[in-house]
Amino acid sequence: MMRRTVLFALILGIGCGTQSSLGSDAILADAPGADGEVAGEGLVVKILASPTKGNAPLTVHFESEVSGCDQGDVSYLWTLAQGTTSTKKDPGDFVFNAPGAYNVRLEVTCDATGKSASDVVQVVVLASAELSVSPPHLNSPTTVAPGDTLLLSFDVVNRGDRVDIPFLVHIVLSRNELYEPGSDVVLKEITIQGMADGRFGEVRQSFTNEPAALPPDLADGVYFIFVAVDPTNVVSEGREDDNVGQATSFITVEHTAKEKPDLTVTPPSFAQGTKVAAGKAFAYSITIDNVGSKPASNFKYAVFASLDASLSADDVPLSDQNASTIYKLEPGKPVTISGLLVVPANLPTGPYYAIAQVDTNDTVAEEDETNNVAVSPFVFEVTQNVVTGFDIAVESVAVQPHDTYWGGTIKATVKVTNVGNKASPKFPMAFFVSSEPSVNTKYDPRLSNLTADPLDPGQTADVVAVVPIPSGPSVKPGDYYVSAVVDPDSTLDELAKSNNWKYDPKPIHVYQEAFVDVGVEGAVAHPTTVEAGEEIKVSYTLTNKGSTAAGAFVNYIVLSPDKTVSLADISAKKDFVVGKVTVDGVDPAAKVERIEKVLVPLALPHEQSEYYVGVIVDALGDLAADKNKANQTAVTADPITVLGAKGGCYEDAMEPNGSGQTAWAIQPGVYEKLGLCSGE
Structure with a gap:
């Protein structure tokens, strides 16, 4: 009986379009039923492939293992990719240039027995990655000693296809301003397990204050700092000239720099059993010492409230951050700081530890960085400060339009909240303009006044007002910030006054005269091929860059054999009006998206098949105040094709x-x- 060996090579494109990681050039070479090793009555074959996943161009090394037949009697047939085959035992390196998923097949036949066996290995090839690194920023001192630790911040970025394999990041020291992997000192090796697809929006992995220890035997001298992404080139990229970033600061290594300051702080001292209302303060003291051998300069200290006995990022500062700098502290000369710790008004009630920290910004290179924090041995208790009253806070101010004129108006929307614990009465509000983002209720022009409705505790409301713009010397043409002020004349008894005003961060511009400036842009017609007698849709955007609302006006939709569309060409019967549309108006600073349906006439000349679609704004000249006619025509970028016209x-x-x-x-x-x- 003759045994026939049949090899199936199934070639199948994977993916559609450029947005898939598996591109349209991907192929599969597979045989029905082949999944891993297949034995033929004692004959066993196995494909050894490495790597089986990566970015294009991906080089994969192939070898084989066969048992159950003398090696001299084995015949090999590899099906690799894109019709490539090999009869070698070990084809070695093969390059997959196109993204895709490839099933590589090996079928072997034992010539002595006629038996066959096969194996299939899948290779996944992604599109090229695009790794880069931002210039690293040195956050630690530039003069250091061997064994010190550098703190670096940088971002690793991918703008290419995803990376599914681990790759390295090296923090490197160089004697010169060149990155030379063969001679540079690698301070730290970081492994990144992979990165997401960054082709449609870059992907970043940030490293903040990443520590990198200097070797204890590092020679004195000047060193430049580099960060290298994928220094071993395991990731295939479209370009690799941006894989190394150099720090803007260099370091100077000096053995004598081992002599450093060493800052310590005592636990905050305050009366045991202290109870303090939120918004109030209590007395404390701490002692800061330098137990090192060098002076410490320009460092900060702070005291925090913490729910537990360890310092964390969500702990609340109690000390004055603007007055907590010590400019110089000599060794062995401790300084005691006494003062008041202010409990924030919004700090929840309950017990808190007081935690002191010295050198809060890590600006001092110290002999010991672990002794900068001390915790109070007992807690203080925050109690509720019960004060009754109403308190109207202005949350935001929004003005429309931002272009106006003498005698015109603006619409102001003011969000207010009663942050007190009692209902408010009706309350006054006034609107002011100022050339600066601030308000002086005595000297800045007051535009208008109103009385707002009462607010319950915690209630938020929008107060909407039409605010007139006066003419004359009080408000000259120019830019102004609009502020809303609650209780501008201080007639109300509120819990606080500091939250009674806000301004619109975008200034208004006041013109001496009104003007309208209506324009059109972005004309698009669909479909691009149409039978005469059928409809097309024409979309476009109307704008009004003036300070005055535009009244009603008429637009023409025009077909033209060229990209020049004008009322003159319509009169000359070169262009054809296929639609007339009445627009109710356009507000100042507004953008109005419009879509018109128009009929393509059967009576168009039959000898002309391509037409540009144009929009002419205010074709009848209704907008007398609009002096700018240069922006009132928009034409499609490409012509449409009209079939079956009967005219001409x-x-x-x-x-x-x-x-x-x-x-x-x-x-x-x-x-x-x-x-x-x-x-x-």
Whole structure:
């Protein structure tokens, strides 16, 4: 009985379009039922492939293992990719250039017995990655000693396809301003397990204050700092000239720099059993010492409230951050700081530890960085400060439009909240303008006043007002910030006054005269091929860059054989008006998206098939205040194609008969092959 070996090579494209990680050039070479090792009555084959996943171009090394047959009697047939085959035992390196998922197949036959076996390994090839690194920033001192630790911040960025394999990041020291992997000192090796797809929005992995220890035997001298992404080139990239970033600061290594300051702080001292209301303060003291051998300069200290006995990022500062700098502290000369710790008004009630920290910004390189924090041995208790009253806070101010004029108006929307614990009465509000983002209720022009409705505790409301713009010297043409002020004349008894005003961060511009500036942009027609007698949709955007609302006006939708669309060409019958649209108006600073349906006439000239679609704004000149006509026409970027038009000049079988002398008599009943051209 003869055994027939059949090799199936199934070639299948994977993916559609450039947005898939598996591109349209991907192929599969597979055989029905092949999944891993397949043995043929004692004959066993196995593919050894490495790597089986990566970015294009991906080089994969292939070898084989066969048992159950003498090596000299084995025949090999590899099916790799894109029709490539090999009869070698070990094909070695093969490069997959196109993204995709490839099933690589090996079928072996033992010539002595006629037995066959096969194995299939899948190789996944992604599109090229695009790794880069931002210039690293040195956050630690530039003069250091061997064994010190550098703190670096940088971002690793991918703007290419995803990376599914681990790759390295090296923090490196160089004696010169060149990155030379063979001779540079690698301070730290970081492994990144992979990165997401960054082709449609870059992907970043940030490293903040990443520590990198200097070797204890590092020679004195000047060193430059580099961060290298994928220094071993395990990731295939479209470009690799941006894989190394150099720090803007260099370091100077000096053995004598081992002599450093060493700052310590005592636990905050305050009366045991202290109870303090939120918003109030209590007395404390701490002692800061320098137990090192060098002076410490320009460092900060702070005291925090913490729910537990360890310092964390969500602990609340109690000390004055603006007055907590010590400019110089000599070794062995401790300084005691006494003062008040202010409990924030919004700090929840309950017990808190007081935690002191010195050198809060890590600006001092110290002999010991672990002794900068001390915790109070007992807690203080925050109690509720019960004060009753109402308190109107202005949350935000929004103004429309931001272009106006003498005698015009603006619409102001003011969000207010009663942050007190009692209902408010009706309360006054006033609007002011100022050339600066601040308000002086005595000297800045007051535009208008109103009385707002009462607010319950915690209630928020929008107060909307139409604010007039006066003419004259008080508000000259120019830019102004609009502020809303609650209780501008201080007639109310509120819990606080500091939250009574806000301003719109975008200033208004006041013109001396009103003007309208309506324009059109972004004309698009759909479909791009249409039968005469059918409709097309024309979309476009109307704008009004003036300070005054535009009244009603008429737009023309026009078909033109060229990209020049004008009222003059319409009069000359070069362009054709296919639609007339009445627009109710456009507010100042507004953008209005419009879509019009218009009929493509059957009577268009049959000899013309391509037309640009144009929009002419205010075709009848209704907007007398609009002096800018240069922005009132928009034309599609590409023409549409019109099929089956029936109009225009048709020559006929009677030609030439363009005059009375050449006219032919037409017999009754003749109706075919007749036409009418100009002059006939």
